Amino acid sequence: MSSAILRSKQLSEPTVARLPIYQRIADEWSRRGNLHIDSTTLGSLAGVQPATVRRDLSGLGALGTRGAGYECETLSTRINETLGRNHRYDIVVVGLGNLGRALINSENFLSGGAELVGIYDIDPEVIGTEVAGLTVQSFDVDIVSAMVGVMCVPASAAQSVADRLVASGIHALLNFAPHVVAVPIGTAVRYVDFSIELQILEYQLTNGTGPLGGGVLHTLGITPPVVTRSV
Amino acid sequence: MSSAILRSKQLSEPTVARLPIYQRIADEWSRRGNLHIDSTTLGSLAGVQPATVRRDLSGLGALGTRGAGYECETLSTRINETLGRNHRYDIVVVGLGNLGRALINSENFLSGGAELVGIYDIDPEVIGTEVAGLTVQSFDVDIVSAMVGVMCVPASAAQSVADRLVASGIHALLNFAPHVVAVPIGTAVRYVDFSIELQILEYQLTNGTGPLGGGVLHTLGITPPVVTRSV
DNA sequence: GGATGTGAAGTAGTTCACAGCC
DNA sequence: GGCTGTGAACTACTTCACATCC
Numbered sequence: 001m002s003s004a005i006l007r008s009k010q011l012s013e014p015t016v017a018r019l020p021i022y023q024r025i026a027d028e029w030s031r032r033g034n035l036h037i038d039s040t041t042l043g044s045l046a047g048v049q050p051a052t053v054r055r056d057l058s059g060l061g062a063l064g065t066r067g068a069g070y071e072c073e074t075l076s077t078r079i080n081e082t083l084g085r086n087h088r089y090d091i092v093v094v095g096l097g098n099l100g101r102a103l104i105n106s107e108n109f110l111s112g113g114a115e116l117v118g119i120y121d122i123d124p125e126v127i128g129t130e131v132a133g134l135t136v137q138s139f140d141v142d143i144v145s146a147m148v149g150v151m152c153v154p155a156s157a158a159q160s161v162a163d164r165l166v167a168s169g170i171h172a173l174l175n176f177a178p179h180v181v182a183v184p185i186g187t188a189v190r191y192v193d194f195s196i197e198l199q200i201l202e203y204q205l206t207n208g209t210g211p212l213g214g215g216v217l218h219t220l221g222i223t224p225p226v227v228t229r230s231v
Numbered sequence: 232m233s234s235a236i237l238r239s240k241q242l243s244e245p246t247v248a249r250l251p252i253y254q255r256i257a258d259e260w261s262r263r264g265n266l267h268i269d270s271t272t273l274g275s276l277a278g279v280q281p282a283t284v285r286r287d288l289s290g291l292g293a294l295g296t297r298g299a300g301y302e303c304e305t306l307s308t309r310i311n312e313t314l315g316r317n318h319r320y321d322i323v324v325v326g327l328g329n330l331g332r333a334l335i336n337s338e339n340f341l342s343g344g345a346e347l348v349g350i351y352d353i354d355p356e357v358i359g360t361e362v363a364g365l366t367v368q369s370f371d372v373d374i375v376s377a378m379v380g381v382m383c384v385p386a387s388a389a390q391s392v393a394d395r396l397v398a399s400g401i402h403a404l405l406n407f408a409p410h411v412v413a414v415p416i417g418t419a420v421r422y423v424d425f426s427i428e429l430q431i432l433e434y435q436l437t438n439g440t441g442p443l444g445g446g447v448l449h450t451l452g453i454t455p456p457v458v459t460r461s462v
Numbered sequence: 463g464g465a466t467g468t469g470a471a472g473t474a475g476t477t478c479a480c481a482g483c484c
Numbered sequence: 485g486g487c488t489g490t491g492a493a494c495t496a497c498t499t500c501a502c503a504t505c506c
Contacts, residue, residue, distance in 0.1 A: 014497070016434050020427045025411055038465065045411055050465095051499050058467055066466045067506045083430050091429070098336060102329035107386060108409040108426045113433065148432060155338060172436050174428055178339040180256055180276055190432045192425065195339040196251045197405055198322070199314050201379060201421045202344065203247050205403050206315050245475070269487065281487095282477050289489055297488045298484040466505080476495070483488080 015056045016083070020112075021046050022053070023079040030072035038069030085113040092118035092144060092170070094161050095152035096126050096136055099176055103152065104132050118144040143168035155179035162189075246287045247314070251343075252277050253284065254310040261303035269300030316344040323349035323375060323401070325392055326383035327357050327367060330407055334383065335363050349375040374399035386410035393420075 011019075025045045029037045039053040046053070057064065057075070060082050064070045091114045093100050100119075103109045110116060119131055120139040127138050139161070143149075149165040151158060151173060158177035165173060171187045183189055242250075256276045260268045270281040270288075277284070288295065288306070291313050295301045322345045324331050331350070334340045341347060350362055351370040358369050370392070374380075380396040382389060382404060389408035396404060402418045414420055 011434075012497070013431070016431055017427065020424070020430060021411070024409065028411065040465085045413075049499060051501095052497090054465090054467060055498075062467075064466050065506065066504070067464050069465065083434055085430070089433055098329050098333035102333050103425060105329060106425065108424070109429070110426075112426050112430045114426075114429055147436070148429065150429075172432055174432060178255065180252070180259065182276075188432060188436060190428055191252075192423070192428055193251070193339070194334055194337060194423070195341075195343050195345075196248065197421055197423055198340070198345055198379065198381075199251060199316070199343045200244070200247055201403055201405055201419060202320060203242075203314055204244075204419060205378065243475070271487085280477060282479095283475090285488060286476075286490080293489075295488050296484065297482075298486050300487065464506090466503105468503090469501095471498105471500070473498070474496085476493105478493070479491095481488105481490090484486085 011056075011059050011082070015059060018046065018048065018052075018056055019079045019083060022057070023076050026070070026072040026075045026079075030076070034072060036065070036069040036071055037075070039064075042070070080112075083112065088113050088115045089148065090115050090117040090144075090146040091148040091150055092116075092120065092146045092165075093150045093152060094120045094139065094165070095157075096121040096123070096131065097152060100150075100152035101131070103150065114148070117146055139164070143170070146170055148172045148174060151175045151177055153177055242287075242290050242313070246290060249277065249279065249283075249287055250310045250314060253288070254307050257301070257303045257306045257310075261307070265303060267296070267300040267302055268306070270295075273301070311343075314343065319344050319346045320379065321346050321348040321375075321377040322379040322381055323347075323351065323377045323396075324381045324383060325351045325370065325396070326388075327352040327354070327362065328383060331381075331383035332362070334381065345379070348377055370395070374401070377401055379403045379405060382406045382408055384408055 022042060025042055026037055029041075039050040039057075043050040043053045054064070057070065060078050063074055063078055093104060093116065096104075096119060100121075104116065104119070116132060116134065119134050119136045120143065121127060121136055122139050126136050129136050143165065145168075147170070149170040149172070151161055151165075153161050155177045156179075158175065158179040159181050162173055162175070162181040162183060166183055166187055173181070173183070173187065173189045175181060175189055175191050176193075178193055178195065181189060253273060256273055257268055260272075270284040274281040274284045285295070288301065291309050294305055294309055324335060324347065327335075327350060331352075335347065335350070347363060347365065350365050350367045351374065352358060352367055353370050357367050360367050374396065376399075378401070380401040380403070382392055382396075384392050386408045387410075389406065389410035390412050393404055393406070393412040393414060397414055397418055404412070404414070404418065404420045406412060406420055406422050407424075409424055409426065412420060
């Protein structure tokens with residue numbers, strides 16, 4: 001931890017990854033007509049211990065009511081604030097294959113403050129078409145300024161696309177290509193790999209370890225309580 | 232750990248999640264004409280410490296050569312064996328929107344032992360069409376026996392689809408819908424949520440924490456060394 | 463009574479540092 | 485000389501347990 005970082009509360013990555021889940025559950029709970037939700041309920045739906053829920057949420061400042069639990073709407077709002085979803089940030093999507101389209105049309109991809117400001121492809125068939133209110137641009141033109149670049153391209157193109165994005169001033173990449181890209185220091189890369197998800201699931205099944213259990217939520221590195229059983 | 236589990240080595244989930252990454256790097260390294268790769272190189276490309284690489288790989292049995300490093304091909308093979316990619320397992324995909332198509336056509340989704348044995352949808356337009364050598368079935372018919380069900384459906388349909396899959400004997404779900412599903416004990420659910428990935432990236436950027444650094448790989452809960460810098 | 467928030471304890475995962483081997 | 489494999493130290497995260505408050 002350097003003195004250069006002056007944010008008051010540092011939330012750990014596991015905690016940050018769980019917040020959107022709590023929010024989703026709180027929203028759903030609210031929709032079903034409940035005003036409050038307690039840490040036990042929240043935890044069992046999220047697949048984590050009540051104590052973990054409380055520890056996580058205590059990091060956002062006191063927002064629970066002793067005896068009652070957490071008010072669903074307040075919780076949801078506070079999570080939005082904490083994750084910085086209120087201030088918008090721009091993203092561009094490179095590659096408009098099935099995956100690119102799936103993301104852009106997805107009901108939640110752009111739900112958290114991300115503003116889509118550019119779509120790029122190299123296929124003349126799709127360049128110039130309208131998607132989500134934007135005209136698809138050739139990847140040869142200048143890339144518009146943005147905070148995050150989302151790469152939905154084949155593995156073979158990943159490195160050159162990453163280079164291009166970095167050169168145009170984008171220092172955060174979300175890479176869906178199954179390929180490791182090299183980037184300069186100061187650039188963040190986050191990888192999403194479907195086959196890895198499947199493989200982890202498969203490994204856990206054949207080993208009897210991992211996220212077995214009712215109502216278990218297992219997202220992005222969150223390790224739920226292990227219900228040990230022979231499979 | 233229960234006595235019911237008799238696997239000799241238990242690899243931790245973080246380790247299991249890193250193995251496919253090491254493999255990808257080893258394959259790439261091999262393709263570039265190298266016979267061996269050492270833990271320092273592997274680590275810097277994967278965004279983890281050399282010691283972590285060695286600790287991870289030591290779990291698969293001694294396969295490194297002191298003084299030289301790890302033989303790329305042996306490493307790749309051993310990872311396949313460890314993750315159980317050699318024995319095939321069946322999966323079904325429910326929902327043939329953009330995402331379902333993206334997965335099925337993806338160059339790596341089915342690369343690790345998964346065998347696609349059924350595709351289901353409710354849209355009469357796509358039912359009966361041929362995709363990846365299979366005829367798309369109505370979700371009303373009996374679901375074929377499989378190990379894993381991949382859910383590429385809207386959030387609103389997630390719970391009923393999960394219920395249906397569980398009822399037909401599938402006890403491992405990979406859920407792409409942004410919705411928490413309740414399942415009986417003994418069923419594993421793994422969630423993939425793109426918006427969460429974006430949000431974590433955004434949070435890390437605005438906090439100066441997280442995966443900043445050259446050549447950093449950050450996949451699925453792997454926490455690379457934090458290169459602290461003011462952003 | 464009932465549920466939060468948090469020190470303290472426990473556990474898992476990472477990193478150090480070095481003996482051992484090529 | 486160089487690099488692996490691993491006990492030991494360390495760090496981070498989780499869970500317990502209870503004082504505190506509604």
